[in-house]
Structure formats: structure tokens, C-alpha cells
Amino acid sequence: MEDTVKTGSEVLMNTYGRIPVVFDRGEGVYLYDDKGNKYLDFVAGIAVNALGYNDEGLNEAL
DSSP: OHHHHHHHHHHSOOSSOOOSOOEEEEEBTEEEETTOOEEEOOOOOTTOOSSOBSOHHHHHHO
16 A cells, blocks of 8 residues: 555645545445445546446446
8 A cells, every 4th residue: 555655646746635545446335445444435526427336237338
């Protein structure tokens, strides 16, 4: 995890504060970090869908 966070701080613009977390996977509206902690993902950004993660219907369509 430390390598990923360090690389991110080197290559991404520091436009806002970041927390030292590395997301491992997503299911529905939840994200899980590399330590197994569960986070509610309640934001949608530019160029992303708001259908959640690993949506069965979307996966089949793709």
C-alpha cells in the first residue's frame, strides 16, 4: 500500500487532500480497501457511471 500511495503523490496533482487508502474491489455501492475495510461510495464523478460496481446487467451488456 505504501508504494501505491507514494506513487500517487508523485504523479497526481495535489488539488485536494488524500487519505492513504488503496481500494481493492467494489461491490454494489461499496468499495473495499486492501485491508478489507468497507466504504460507502456515495459520489459519482466525471466520466463514471452511477450504477455501482460489478453490476450484473451492465457486465452482461458489456
